[in-house]
Amino acid sequence: MVRFNIEEIAKKKETRIVLALDFPFFGLNNQEKLLAKAQYVLKEVHPYISAVKINHHLVLPLGTFQGVKKLIELIHEKDVPVIMDCKANDIGATNKVIAEYYYSAGFDAIIANPFVGWIEGLKPLFEVAERMQRGVILLAYMSHKGAEEGYGQLVYDKNKEEKIPQYISFARKALKWGADGVVVGATVPKRITEIYKILGDKIPIYAPGIGVQGGKAKAALNAGASYLIVGRSITLADNPKKTAKLLQETLK
């Protein structure tokens, strides 16, 4: 947990909001405009957030070591940590390279999918995290409808000879592997409750899907989430600052 210290900032600023800095497809030659838009949103909302989450909406058009690195520097200037939502799910040798590049670019934590397994899977990624003292956050149940197919399926646990939901298996792996956080959709508060029963206060739950995707902020916090990931309802708002401030005050 020491590797990724979001809790201190969240307490100090009295906010549980993690800003997902996501924008729609911006076309092919609008990198400058997209970068400026992202910088504008950050400058407006940073007092009301505890971390920023970046995804491929920015990495693909701007480049990790080109535009995104500038954004990370701006975010760090505001004393805010930044998470890369790459949902890493590759073989170990590749996960290692992915982690080395993202952490080197300045990311404080990255998100990975435990479905890929441990040996020659996420183990090399956790080793890089340990060496570079950064965080790893694991997916446990995503916020979209189709999540039921994979995250919601029943799987057979060979060791215990029992039938358990996939997300329970993932929550147990998060504990076993020493993850710094777990993602559970705010759209499924019942799953947050079940997973919180397993994790307790040992690993914080990040709940995406607030706003546009229909997840309710208070229900997610009451169910056991520590952080609310809010994206398009802030980034696409007419007034991102007002929207973020209002949400932060409502939740305080």
Added chain:
Amino acid sequence: MVRFNIEEIAKKKETRIVLALDFPFFGLNNQEKLLAKAQYVLKEVHPYISAVKINHHLVLPLGTFQGVKKLIELIHEKDVPVIMDCKANDIGATNKVIAEYYYSAGFDAIIANPFVGWIEGLKPLFEVAERMQRGVILLAYMSHKGAEEGYGQLVYDKNKEEKIPQYISFARKALKWGADGVVVGATVPKRITEIYKILGDKIPIYAPGIGVQGGKAKAALNAGASYLIVGRSITLADNPKKTAKLLQETLK
């Protein structure tokens, strides 16, 4: 299948090799050197390959619309298609943006993880593929040891009330969703045989893990694979051209 025509090229050039253009972590200020190395390997081996697969080893340091776009142009000059191995596994709105950027950069196909499900998952990605006439290749069983945990687990199929391996469920989804290819590790030829029984000649199997990871090329082809994904044993060879030529001739 029309969307991503690798078969014609493979037949004409008599090669089943897909080059995984992967390199280890190259440090932070070596982009020019990495780009030059990738260009060198491509120029040497393009006569012996049917497609190139690019992963984060290049996208992260070089940038999709910066260095990688130059590589795609070089690959296309040689009449070789190029696959982005992003293992997309995000919510639909994000998968859509990911597909729009990668296809716009010139990629002919992208790899996705069926674990994320259909509704608000991979459906929007397949819709972009259809609209832009590009390919989608799905993971069915990866080449590393830990793949057993997820891809090898037994899952409960609600519709048929049966217990089936996850990779069988993924192969069925590939048929149902109209995938242009399926990835099954060359390290697990028995799984290739089982999946080939489901897919027949309707969807080609891509087998990674040849060489460094220990997969045997001929065993994979005999089991039903159409393409062999070969990476580090070519890209890190003292003589990439000789290595690729020898492999192609051995398999002919």
